[in-house]
Amino acid sequence: MKINNVYNTSFYGCVLCNQFGNEFERLNKSWNVSMRKMLHLPFNAHRYFSEPISGTKHIIFKLYKRFLNFTRKLESCSKPVVKNLFRIVQDDCRTTTDQNLRRLMLNARKSYIAAPENSDWRFNIVNELIQCKFGELRVPNFDVNELYEIVNTVSTS
Numbered sequence: 001m002k003i004n005n006v007y008n009t010s011f012y013g014c015v016l017c018n019q020f021g022n023e024f025e026r027l028n029k030s031w032n033v034s035m036r037k038m039l040h041l042p043f044n045a046h047r048y049f050s051e052p053i054s055g056t057k058h059i060i061f062k063l064y065k066r067f068l069n070f071t072r073k074l075e076s077c078s079k080p081v082v083k084n085l086f087r088i089v090q091d092d093c094r095t096t097t098d099q100n101l102r103r104l105m106l107n108a109r110k111s112y113i114a115a116p117e118n119s120d121w122r123f124n125i126v127n128e129l130i131q132c133k134f135g136e137l138r139v140p141n142f143d144v145n146e147l148y149e150i151v152n153t154v155s156t157s
Contacts, residue, residue, distance in 0.1 A: 001054050004038060014063055015070040019100045024063070031059040040130055045155035052123040053130065067100055122154050129154075 018024065035050040036043060051058055074086040089095045093102070129151045131137040132144075139147060 001038070001056055004034070005056060008034075009059060009062065011063065011066075015067045016096065018096050019063060019067055020103045024060075028060050040151075041126070041155055042152045045152075048119075049123065049126060049155050052120075053127050064104060068104070071097070071101065126151055126155050 032047045032050065033043075035041075035054060036045055039050065039053050041049060041053075047058075071086070071090075074082060077083055077086075086097075089097045090101065092098055128137060129139075129147050132139055132142075132147050
């Protein structure tokens with residue numbers, strides 16, 4: 001996970017892009033797929049499994065946080081030109097920055113990747129069974145295929 005976070009999540013300049021466009025949607029989907037592959041989860045596993053099992057935040061939240069930090073820095077910049085330009089851009093709905101801010105405010109109350117209530121047991125079971133696949137843990141009287149079927153059932157239902 002650390003290597004993936006270092007080498008695959010740079011996204012230099014992402015704060016200037018439309019965070020709700022097709023490109024970001026494709027990025028979101030490809031990140032979900034790569035997390036499933038790295039965690040050895042089935043292709044149709046729910047996306048809310050990626051955070052608790054990997055121990056990292058979803059990439060979409062990281063990008064939103066970068067964007068909000070960027071706007072805070074612009075807003076508190078000591079240079080009057082930068083502050084004034086940000087105020088103009090912030091209030092003009094034709095700009096990407098304003099569109100991102102408005103969409104973030106509208107989506108602030110929605111949970112993007114919400115796990116169902118009382119699903120901690122699912123995360124614990126899947127996490128332990130993944131450890132079995134890597135040989136870190138053994139479950140007597142179960143072979144690898146049976147454990148994979150359990151992971152598949154728990155993570156997709």
